[in-house]
Amino acid sequence: MTDVLRYTAFSTDPEGGNPAGVVLDATGLSDRDMLGIAAEVGYSETAFVFPHSEPDSFHVRYYSPQVEVPFCGHATVATAVAMERTGTLAFHTPAGEVVVETDGATATLTSVPTSAMPVSAEDLDTALQALGWEHDELDPRYPAHWAFGGARHLVLAARTRERLADLRYDFHGLADLLRLNGAVTAHLVYEREADVFDARDPFPVGGVVEDPATGAAAAAFGGYLRTIGKVRRPRTLTIHQGDDMGRPSVLSVAVRHNRDRVRVTGAAVRI
Structure with missing residues (x-):
């Protein structure tokens, strides 16, 4: 056994x-x-x-x-x-x-090399429809991208914490979009303050409604920030995830402007 x-x-x-x-x-x-x-x-x-x-x-x-x-x-x-x-x-x-x-x-x-590329207008429309979000509910400072850090993720930034908190989505519709693009989760984020983010990760591709903490997506997000020019100096991010699920999680993400690999740190404990 x-x-x-x-x-x-x-x-x-x-x-x-x-x-x-x-x-x-x-x-x-x-x-x-x-x-x-x-x-x-x-x-x-x-x-x-x-x-x-x-x-x-x-x-x-x-x-x-x-x-x-x-x-x-x-x-x-x-x-x-x-x-x-x-x-x-x-x-x-x-x-x-x-x-x-x-x-x-x-x-x-320490992740494999990260990368990111913009989401097409068509895919963005499909993603927003599946999530029940509107275009004006996105944070314009963070354009929608497909981001890779060992696995591929859809990165979308919400303009408000309230938008992030209200997560009710089309399970099969989002899964189909992610599969078509070789992605595993949607990494939905909100900037709480400089270097501090809240995140949620629907994972319908794996048969899971939501992940309480997603280290691969955190690595991809760090690489995404570097790609869009928001890492001009070494940054250490704190990502809070799982709060809306009652399973609080804290991920520390270290990103450098001159390095495409991202470091993700966290604790673990036996259940």
Whole structure:
């Protein structure tokens, strides 16, 4: 029987953060096995760890209840803490190598190279229709983009916190748009103050209404800010996510103007 650990990431409270399943030894498991385990666990992602030939290195794959995803930040943080190690680890993921530094209670991942590109007018109209948002409810300082940080995300910024708080969307309509564009979540943000954002992440592609904390999207968002010229100096962002779901999460995101890799830090605790 496969041993599945349960951790929550980006929180020190088991009642907060984003829960992830962690299988520290997935040797012998097939794709079908892993998908079945992830569906049974029921969290937005479960991480599966395989041996690697190099020291302090591991192959890691991530499954939602419905699909495999190329990279998952919260499950990466959860896995690093679940390993009960300290130091620097290398996770070889379908998206590429992700370096993770951990002290046994928190973990900092360094993303693969990030990138971003504008959303077409047609796709933006489709996204807003699915979300039930109007064009004038978007923050004009943050243009809609597809952003990548190991997985692809739709980035939309709300003009008000009230707009972000009222999240009722067309599950299948948004899922179809994301799939057509090779994306996994919609990363919806609101700028609370300089370097502090609130975020919500619908994840219908994985069969999940909303993620309470999304490290991959946080990395992509950091790269997005760099792409649109809002990182002229090193910035450390604080992203609050999960508050509207009753699972408060805090993500720290370090972005540099001269580097396309983004560092995301958070705590994790066993559930």
